[in-house]
Amino acid sequence: MASIPFSSPPWMLGLPSPYHTDSHRAWQKACRAFMQKHLHAHALDWENEGDLPAHVYKTFSDHNMLLPALPPPLPLGMLKELGVHDFLGVVKVEDFDYIHFSIYISELRACGVPGVSSALISDMAYAVPPLIKYGSAELQKRVLGRFVKGEIRGCIGITEPGAGSDVANIAASAVKTPDGRHYVVNGEKKWITNGIWADYCTMAVRTGGPGATGLSILLVPLKGHPGVSIRRLKTSGGTTGGTAYIELDDVKVPVENLVGEEGQGMKMIMRNFNHERLLITIGVTTSARVALSSAFEYVMKREAFNKPLMDQPVVRNRLAKCGAELESLSAWVEQLVFQMANLEKSVSDAELGGLTALAKARAGIVFDKCVRCAVLLFGGNGFTRTGQGELVEKLYREVPGARIPGGSEDVLLDLAVRQLVKNYRAKVRALESAKL
Template sequence: MSSQPIIPFSEPPYLAGLPSPYYKPTHLKWQKACREFISNHLLEKALEWDTEETVPEHVFSEFAQAGMLLPSLPAPLPVEWLKKLGIHKLLGELKVEDFDYIHTMIYCDEMARSGLAGPSGSLTTGMAFGVPPLLKYGSPQLQSRFLPDLLTGRKRTCIAITEPDAGSDVANISTTATLSPDGTHYIVNGTKKWITNGIWADVSSMAVRTGGPGPSGLSMLVVPLKGYPGVSMRRLKVGGQVSAGTTFIELDDVRVPRENLIGQEGMGMRYIMTNFNHERLTIAIGATRQARVALAAAGEYVLRREAFGKALVEQPVVRQRLARCGAMMESQWAWVEGFVYQMTMLEKGVADMELGGLTAMVKAQSGVVLNECAQCAMLLFGGNGYTRSGQGELVERIYREAPGVRIPGGSEDVMFDLGVRQLVKNFKSKTEALERGKGGSKL
């Protein structure tokens, strides 16, 4: 047990001195190294940079040079590629081949300790979600052209799925990629909206329509962006995550080499949905830490703020609010920990099938929990929590960021429904397999 007092709800149980079955010595060493690096290079000025709506370019370079963008990738890391690029350890200690999803969880949790999604998202979103389609499905030739620069941070990427008329309904994407008459290029036309990191991206992993309507007509391309003919980009003003570079992209007869096709034509929907699992899980981890930051700030405030002749924490209604939200947040964190542990123990294909629907649900629930905890903190701060400066500034901003968890990566209602549909689908397929094994008799 830790002998040092900590603000209630400010740290996950394993960092508050309580025993946990999940964390090995390698994880605990990684957590300390992560906290030191991220505190020094990001957290100290995260709120200031978010207020300015842009994280300075040198911060991305510092993270890239230290290999501290790589932990945002799905585990296991692309060991063969990293060693080919001379990257053998992270922060001088953790071997890249020893990296698992619990290391990923620790990294995402530490990156969110500012309470804000924008500063960390400005650095990691492209690597976390734009690179995996290349790693999983790109041909050796395609990988050799792009991965060396992307994995080392010499160039930046993004994931470009969402459009003005196609958000959670991915199958409705309308951006077209038509082969040129000589068959050497795709001609891309359309628009992409709410693309995080897009404004800084040299290339994107983009969903396009190469065939007819519906999911079978979707493919993925590596599409050049920054400074490329036919591409125009502008930043969008959004309610939260303001420093993450949310971008509107217009594509007007953009010529993309045919060799930039990721995997096979018509397989884009499968690639996109598999990629979403990592995105949704990392969103859930970060959002749960944001909820923790909000509650811890509120706890610290009510311990020292006095009203009616005593500290706010002496008021039963204040304790009720903290208790209810604290229980939600710690339950959510326990789910996240258990979920990530399951991913480390299951083979990739089994995990995709068994946990795919639950990934959608854990992401959706993280948004619900963040919204409740941020609202609780804002109400306990009172007028200070409704002011964009001063002692409640961070809480006010976290509250504005809650919709940025509940909408992107699959909107909340769609995610809850998807989760149940996937669980039912798994149940039916297992039932049918069992019946076939018994000779196929049915009542």
């Protein structure tokens, strides 16, 4: 079967790849079949309606297809204790690596509607990992199994009206009661993906003084909990993502819900960011493919001035420039994913943290170019919310969601260079010390 140019990375077209094994290829086919059956066929309709039906989340959960959003290596002991041994009968949990993860995210996003994937995996991708890595045995026993079984849902609560990329300025406070049994939480969280459905929020709060050292992570109950108020925020894109504004007024949370230790919140947040940013990068790259390949397909059949648009040199020029940037980005992402799959987590965080931030920023820029190209080539259809250009019009409204969340673009560009400088200077000092 012929594939529309730019619709898939080369390895999925049967071309050689140094990264992808037979296991990865089998997983991609299984993922594609599952997603097309249970998600892609109705994704546009659900986005238009503004909600992802509850049965979709249940279907994914029943098939253990929310769990691949977790960062590899997976928590094997917990999963096997809960009876999870493989995904779709194709990949054993012990074999699941970051390349499998990348394929999973790409297949989720191949429908071209990012909101539905956010509604499905935000808890596993962002809210649950800190609980797995840093939660006490008691906290894990109490909630992790329920998350894995899909009995409860979660969200990550970092951003506030006055603190976005500037995480160290988080103001939401958590103060212990005199008897030491509870924290009392006050504050606001804004732009919280999945917030309207979440039972719990893995929340950054201030338990100490100003700055990064005063931050902690607390698992805060939401639904029906006294003092919690949640309202939906309307965003330009990602309608089905359930973005919420959460207000906390004297919310009592058991001290047992502290994740890790007090004052260690910044470290946990930053380590979780690498996974979040890689996920966003993969998803945004896929969205760019959907946009550009849709335009390519359209101009092959659309006629103007008595010939297909593809016969116009200016059209080919636009496609070529965006296609070159897209394929370059895609190759870089594959390289990053391979490196993450083959490095220890501590080494990966140190060596790839800055580059992952840079890739996330670059992905947003390339996506912007590709979807603008698509809208222009669709002409009036690209400016219309229904009809032939419906998908690219929707994707055009997703650009801010690609360039802002997970660390806004300018912040990440600066962070990337600062991290590279830091690593370079550290290695120079190590070499100088070795000579002494």
